[in-house]
Amino acid sequence: MEPKAKRMRKEWHVPASEMARNTFNPIRSIVDGMKLTPNPEKQMIALSIGDPTVFHNLPIPEDLEDVVIQKIKSRKFNGYNPSIGYEESRQAVAEYTSTETIKYTAKDVILTSGCSMALDLCISVLANRGQNILVPRPGFSIYKTLAESQGIHVKYYDLMPERSWQVDIESLESAIDSNTAAVIINNPSNPCGSVFSRDHLLDILDTASRHKLPIISDEIYEHFVFSGNKYYSLGSLTTDVPILSCSGLTKRFLVPGWRMGWIVITDKNDVMTEVRKGLVSLTQRLLGPTSLVQASLPEILAETPQSFFTDTLGYVEDNANLFYKLISAIPGLRPVKPQGAMYMMIGIDIEKFPGIKDDVDFTEKLVKEQSVFCLPAKCFQYPNYFRIVLTIPKDKVVVACDRMRDFCNDHYMTMVNGHT
Numbered sequence: 495m496e497p498k499a500k501r502m503r504k505e506w507h508v509p510a511s512e513m514a515r516n517t518f519n520p521i522r523s524i525v526d527g528m529k530l531t532p533n534p535e536k537q538m539i540a541l542s543i544g545d546p547t548v549f550h551n552l553p554i555p556e557d558l559e560d561v562v563i564q565k566i567k568s569r570k571f572n573g574y575n576p577s578i579g580y581e582e583s584r585q586a587v588a589e590y591t592s593t594e595t596i597k598y599t600a601k602d603v604i605l606t607s608g609c610s611m612a613l614d615l616c617i618s619v620l621a622n623r624g625q626n627i628l629v630p631r632p633g634f635s636i637y638k639t640l641a642e643s644q645g646i647h648v649k650y651y652d653l654m655p656e657r658s659w660q661v662d663i664e665s666l667e668s669a670i671d672s673n674t675a676a677v678i679i680n681n682p683s684n685p686c687g688s689v690f691s692r693d694h695l696l697d698i699l700d701t702a703s704r705h706k707l708p709i710i711s712d713e714i715y716e717h718f719v720f721s722g723n724k725y726y727s728l729g730s731l732t733t734d735v736p737i738l739s740c741s742g743l744t745k746r747f748l749v750p751g752w753r754m755g756w757i758v759i760t761d762k763n764d765v766m767t768e769v770r771k772g773l774v775s776l777t778q779r780l781l782g783p784t785s786l787v788q789a790s791l792p793e794i795l796a797e798t799p800q801s802f803f804t805d806t807l808g809y810v811e812d813n814a815n816l817f818y819k820l821i822s823a824i825p826g827l828r829p830v831k832p833q834g835a836m837y838m839m840i841g842i843d844i845e846k847f848p849g850i851k852d853d854v855d856f857t858e859k860l861v862k863e864q865s866v867f868c869l870p871a872k873c874f875q876y877p878n879y880f881r882i883v884l885t886i887p888k889d890k891v892v893v894a895c896d897r898m899r900d901f902c903n904d905h906y907m908t909m910v911n912g913h914t
């Protein structure tokens with residue numbers, strides 16, 4: 495009998511897996527590759543971090559902290575929890591998400607570690623290697639990171655800055671092909687700060703319905719909309735399109751580190767029976783959110799005072815208006831007024847800044863000369879824009895805008911009689 499072939503290697507060879515090698519976060523790779531040396535004479539102002547806790551200017555209610563402390567003290571939640579989450583907590587999310595037009599129950603909810611895990615499960619349950627998903631451009635980079643690490647391709651559809659970043663429906667429609675497994679919609683949007691109207695959401699649903707495409711709806715900024723705008727969940731508007739909505743406590747409750755997210759399933763015509771089962775199976779790979787925060791959810795969702803949300807929103811909206819007013823007066827910059835979420839996108843008339851190549855170069859030089867760091871929108875597949883966060887302390891808004899103005903004045907090409 496032939497001896498079994500043995501693995502005999504003379505040298506060590508321990509490669510990383512294909513998945514690890516294909517995992518790529520555009521924000522990290524662009525930002526890590528930038529030369530970020532601030533001007534030593536000016537204190538750094540970071541307008542780049544989408545974490546509302548970094549400046550300690552937006553505290554959460556003490557009662558909310560007490561809920562979690564009490565769960566620890568009770569010693570009831572030190573054990574494993576069901577992979578999809580405690581039933582009572584899922585029921586709490588179901589009630590929180592229900593509207594007049596749609597009622598959810600615990601069976602429609604899966605708890606996850608932040609919205610990122612919710613997105614990961616949704617992409618994984620709907621798409622196979624070699625298929626594609628459609629994502630917005632500009633759009634949050636995690637969609638691409640999660641999909642491509644699994645060999646799922648990403649195709650882009652465009653958002654239109656001149657129409658407050660609405661979806662270009664033609665571009666969406668033309669991106670759909672026979673390998674498209676799902677479309678991701680993000681409303682309100684990071685990085686755009688846009689909020690879609692009811693009619694616009696109905697147009698998106700109509701497109702998905704005609705092509706029989708399920709939607710993954712990233713609603714992590716749900717309800718975070720400025721005055722004059724109204725938030726609608728896609729699930730509350732659909733009549734036939736199956737929807738997996740992803741949200742969590744991260745943004746509205748200002749606790750990104752608590753890693754509490756969820757998926758809510760809308761499936762009016764029972765076309766996602768297998769997907770529901772698939773989601774449950776996927777949660778069995780890893781347990782998601784910590785038991786303590788899960789157990790706190792019913793109280794957090796039902797008892798957080800409305801005034802907390804109104805105060806936070808008022809603060810962010812005031813900043814948005816101030817930023818918009820001050821930046822609109824800076825030569826060479828084109829801010830697009832946000833309607834919600836925590837961000838504003840600003841276009842750069844790059845041809846008016848001789849010696850500055852693109853948005854990465856612009857934001858690098860802005861750090862070097864003025865110690866203000868904004869995220870180049872190349873991170874969101876949208877060159878020659880940059881994104882700022884709106885959650886910073888008010889006094890920093892004015893200083894940051896003064897510095898941006900000085901920077902642009904120093905670099906802007908002024909035209910006199912057609913000559914520079």
Ligand SMILES: Cc1ncc(COP(=O)(O)O)c(C=O)c1O
Nearest residue numbers: 544608609610634684714742744
């Ligand atoms: C649009 C969008 N989706 C998802 C996430 C991820 O949220 P989480 O921190 O809950 O995973 C973020 C975080 O910034 C986001 O902006």
